[in-house]
Each structure stands twice: as C-alpha cells, then as structure tokens.
Amino acid sequence: MPAIRLGLAAVSAAVVLLAVTASPSFAQKKYDTGASDSEIKIGNIMPYSGPASAYGVIGKTEDAYFRMINAEGGINGRKINFISYDDAYTPPKTVEQARKLVESDEVLLIFNSLGTPPNSAIQKYMNQKKVPQLFVATGATKWNDPKEFPWTMGWQPNYQSESIIYAKYILKNKPDAKIAVLYQNDDYGKDYLKGFKDGLGKKADSMIVAEDAYELTEPTIDSHIVRLKTTGADVFFNITTPKFAAQAIKKNAELNWHPLHFLNNVSSSIGSVMKPAGFDNAQGIISSQYLMDPTDPQWKKDKGMIAWNQFLDKYYPEANRADASVMYAYIVSQGLVHVLKACGDNLTRDNVMKQAADLRDLELNGLLPGVKVNTSATDFAPLSQLQLMRFKGETWERFGDILSGDVGG
Missing domain, CATH: 3.40.50.2300 (Response regulator)
Incomplete structure (x- = not known):
C-alpha cells in the first residue's frame, strides 16, 4: 500500500510540475540588447538647442513620465533607463547620436526622436541595424511604410x-x-x-x-x-x-x-x-x-486631464501647462508603456515592433474624445483623426x- 501511495504522489507531482512549466507566467524570458530582468534602455534624440529648441520640452516631459513609471514599479518589474541626447535639429548630429545610442549605450530602441530631417537621416541606419525607430515625433507620411522600413513607425496624424x-x-x-x-x-x-x-x-x-x-x-x-x-x-x-x-x-x-x-x-x-x-x-x-488643449476649461473635470495635472504636479512642476508639446509627450509616452507592457517577458526588438503594430482602438489620457490609436502589420500610422x-x-x-x-x- 505505501508503494501505491508513493506512486500516486509521484504522478501528482509530475502533473503539477507539467502544469507549472506549461504556464505562460513561467515561459522562458527573451531579451535583446537593451533589456534585462531589471532594466529597459530607451534611447531618444531631441533638439534641446538650436532653431527647434521649443520642442525640447517633449524630451523633458518624457523623462518625467518614465520617472513616474519607475516610481510605480516600472514595466513588469523592470525600470526604464531613458537616455536622451541633443542634436540641435541637425541631421549629421542626429546620426552621431543614434550611433551612440545603438552601438555604445546599447538601447533596445529609439523612441520619439524629433523632426523630419533628423529622422530621415537615421531611418536607413535604424532599419539596417533592425532597431525600432518607434513613434517618431514628426507627421511625415513616409513613416508609414512597413514594407520598405519595417523598423520605423510614426505616431501623430500625418x-x-x-x-x-x-x-x-x-x-x-x-x-x-x-x-x-x-x-x-x-x-x-x-x-x-x-x-x-x-x-x-x-x-x-x-x-x-x-x-x-x-x-x-x-x-x-x-x-x-x-x-x-x-x-x-x-x-x-x-x-x-x-x-x-x-x-x-x-x-x-x-x-x-x-x-x-x-x-x-x-x-x-x-x-x-x-x-x-x-x-x-x-x-x-x-x-x-487630436489632443486636448490644457488651457480649455471644458476639460477641467476630464479624468485624463486630472491625471495629467497630477503627473505634472509631482514629476514636472515647472512645466508650461499651456504648451501643447507637454500634452503630446504625455500621450505618446503612454503609448510606449502600453507596447512594452504588452511585450511581457519577450523584450526582443522584433516583438516590440510586433506589439506596436497591433494596437486596436487604444484610448489614452489626453486624446480628444473619439480619437483612438490603431495600427496593423500594414498600417504604421497610429493616429489619423483630427478636429478643426x-x-x-x-x-x-x-x-x-x-x-x-x-x-x-
């Protein structure tokens, strides 16, 4: 009898072990350069100086947003390491900074770098390296070309x-x-x-x-x-x-x-x-x-606007709340966090692009009512709606x- 009980126990243990190892939560973790059990390295390039320096607040807002995410526990337990460099809106400098981010800092991806000429200067490089050039901060139509440039994706209406x-x-x-x-x-x-x-x-x-x-x-x-x-x-x-x-x-x-x-x-x-x-x-x-105007009193009690103000109060109190670029940065940062969370423990560059290309009617704080984020494998234009x-x-x-x-x- 004891032998029989031991056999049943062994079978039960085997069943439990099989169930545990088959569970998605115990699936093998996959990482590319820039990701680990504790960290996700995100690169960014902004014109903190030069003729387009007014947009520099975008990078500052994103840095503040990711500090908030880290304080709240990070992305699936991983902290974001946000590395942002100045290119003064000068394409040759953009190339230099992109190479530094990819080859020296070894980031997982470059996120929301600003400007059409700067992003154009690094588009081929990013695609040759197979590093996501994700949610670029420019509405040029050329970013929606998944066939020729599968590692580059826009964000705002083109x-x-x-x-x-x-x-x-x-x-x-x-x-x-x-x-x-x-x-x-x-x-x-x-x-x-x-x-x-x-x-x-x-x-x-x-x-x-x-x-x-x-x-x-x-x-x-x-x-x-x-x-x-x-x-x-x-x-x-x-x-x-x-x-x-x-x-x-x-x-x-x-x-x-x-x-x-x-x-x-x-x-x-x-x-x-x-x-x-x-x-x-x-x-x-x-x-x-396509986004809410922070100065418009009609949004005062909107939950998205309330969340935006609470975020700024704590993490970027010196921000100019009348500057739409601050709201823009807040919204696109939410988009990246959504994508990274969807990646789970598969933090490969390929999976980042796969998740970014599978956004369905995503509603984000700060977007106008009725404006939603949608992408597919053949449509790399997340936002396409506007109101006059x-x-x-x-x-x-x-x-x-x-x-x-x-x-x-």
Missing part, C-alpha cells in the same frame, strides 16, 4: 492628411480663394505642401498664387511675409515650426494683412506660439488637433466633426 483636411475646408467654404503658402524648405514642409495640393486637386494651380520656402537657418521670415502679402492672397497656409510660426503671425499683424490663416498643428501651441505672437494677432486662425479648431480670445475653439484626410497611395 502632414498630408492634415493639409488635405484644410484643402477640403477651403474648397467648400472659400472656393474662389487666392492662396499663399509659406513652408520650410525640407521634407517636413514639402510633405505638407504635397498633401495640400493633392487636397485641392485640379484647382491647385489656379488657387495657389504664391509659394515661398524659407530655410531653417534664417533668423527671421519677415521678408517672406512681405513678399506673400504683395500677391493679394486672401488665404494663407502657414507651414512653419513654432519660432517661425510666431514670427509670421506677428508680421501679418504689423503689415495689416488679414487673410484666412491656416496654421499647421505642430505649431498650434498656445504657450510656445500663440501667446508669444500676441493673442490679438492670432484671432481667427484655423488649425487642427479656430483661435478665439486666448484659446482654441474646436468645431465640426472628427475628420480623417485620406492619403492616396
């Missing part, structure tokens, strides 16, 4: 979609418009311009009476505004980064030129653009948005429906 929405609005509400366009002479500016022309369709040649490109190295764009005013245009599409956007708004007012003014949403921040330009000068400007807004008083007023601009091809 520039062509946005400008198509403006073009459709003009065709409907001001079909006889004479349009002047000011744009930055690089991939960022040209991407917006292409979408705008595509949106106008056959009428683009007749409606656009002037196109003027400025260089990022120019100290001021005043002369371009003077030139555009002489064309007699009654619509102005302002495709500029924050410093130059504020200059353009001011100069328009000085010249007493008051066309219907469209401003790309990457420069719609009240704190870094509209206030410096002067609220009186900015009245009636039209832009678009008009500047009134000291804030933006949203109007119309949540829209999506269809980009052909």
Whole structure:
C-alpha cells in the first residue's frame, strides 16, 4: 500500500510540475540588447538647442513620465533607463547620436526622436541595424511604410492628411480663394505642401498664387511675409515650426494683412506660439488637433486631464501647462508603456515592433474624445483623426466633426 501511495504522489507531482512549466507566467524570458530582468534602455534624440529648441520640452516631459513609471514599479518589474541626447535639429548630429545610442549605450530602441530631417537621416541606419525607430515625433507620411522600413513607425496624424483636411475646408467654404503658402524648405514642409495640393486637386494651380520656402537657418521670415502679402492672397497656409510660426503671425499683424490663416498643428501651441505672437494677432486662425488643449476649461473635470495635472504636479512642476508639446509627450509616452507592457517577458526588438503594430482602438489620457490609436502589420500610422479648431480670445475653439484626410497611395 505505501508503494501505491508513493506512486500516486509521484504522478501528482509530475502533473503539477507539467502544469507549472506549461504556464505562460513561467515561459522562458527573451531579451535583446537593451533589456534585462531589471532594466529597459530607451534611447531618444531631441533638439534641446538650436532653431527647434521649443520642442525640447517633449524630451523633458518624457523623462518625467518614465520617472513616474519607475516610481510605480516600472514595466513588469523592470525600470526604464531613458537616455536622451541633443542634436540641435541637425541631421549629421542626429546620426552621431543614434550611433551612440545603438552601438555604445546599447538601447533596445529609439523612441520619439524629433523632426523630419533628423529622422530621415537615421531611418536607413535604424532599419539596417533592425532597431525600432518607434513613434517618431514628426507627421511625415513616409513613416508609414512597413514594407520598405519595417523598423520605423510614426505616431501623430500625418502632414498630408492634415493639409488635405484644410484643402477640403477651403474648397467648400472659400472656393474662389487666392492662396499663399509659406513652408520650410525640407521634407517636413514639402510633405505638407504635397498633401495640400493633392487636397485641392485640379484647382491647385489656379488657387495657389504664391509659394515661398524659407530655410531653417534664417533668423527671421519677415521678408517672406512681405513678399506673400504683395500677391493679394486672401488665404494663407502657414507651414512653419513654432519660432517661425510666431514670427509670421506677428508680421501679418504689423503689415495689416488679414487673410484666412491656416496654421499647421505642430505649431498650434498656445504657450510656445500663440501667446508669444500676441493673442490679438492670432484671432481667427484655423488649425487642427487630436489632443486636448490644457488651457480649455471644458476639460477641467476630464479624468485624463486630472491625471495629467497630477503627473505634472509631482514629476514636472515647472512645466508650461499651456504648451501643447507637454500634452503630446504625455500621450505618446503612454503609448510606449502600453507596447512594452504588452511585450511581457519577450523584450526582443522584433516583438516590440510586433506589439506596436497591433494596437486596436487604444484610448489614452489626453486624446480628444473619439480619437483612438490603431495600427496593423500594414498600417504604421497610429493616429489619423483630427478636429478643426479656430483661435478665439486666448484659446482654441474646436468645431465640426472628427475628420480623417485620406492619403492616396
């Protein structure tokens, strides 16, 4: 009898052992360079200096957010080691910093590095190295190309979609418009311009009476505004980064030129653009948005806005809460944390991209109601929805429906 009892016990133990080893929680851990039982190394490149330094608050906000995540226990027990370098919005410097992050710091991925020219400079390198270039901080349409660049993914609504929405609005509400366009002479500016022309369709040649490109190295764009005013245009599409956007708004007012003014949403921040330009000068400007405006009182009791304020109170109290870039950084950081949590104990670069390409109707604190994050293996554009807004008083007023601009091809 004892022998029989011993046999049953052995069988029971074997069954228990089999159940335990088969359990997902005991599955073998997988790591690539940059990940371990205790740490996840995340790289980042930001223009903390130079002509686009207004965006530097994005990196500072992300650093604060990951400090909060670490204080709360990290990602599945692992702490984020966030390594962020300055490239001054200079592509050669971006290349240098990307190599340092990948080859010396040995990060798992590079996250939300800013700017179209800087990210363009490292896109081939990142894909050759098979290191995720994840949720880049630029709306260029080129980031949604999983076939050619499977290691690069965008985040915000792309520039062509946005400008198509403006073009459709003009065709409907001001079909006889004479349009002047000011744009930055690089991939960022040209991407917006292409979408705008595509949106106008056959009428683009007749409606656009002037196109003027400025260089990022120019100290001021005043002369371009003077030139555009002489064309007699009654619509102005302002495709500029924050410093130059504020200059353009001011100069328009000085010249007493008051066309219907469209401003790309990457420069719609009240704190870094509209206030410096002067609220009186900015009245009636039209832009678009997909995230909540922190200055809008209607969001005061929204749970996402409450969480955002609580986060800033504790981890980044000196932040300018009127700067939309702070909210942007908060939202995209939530997106990365969601992806890393979904990776579980399989923290390989391949699985990071796999999880990033499987986001379904993800709602994040700070996004406008109805705006959701969606990706797939063939769609690397997480956000695609926008709502038009008009500047009134000291804030933006949203109007119309949540829209999506269809980009052909």
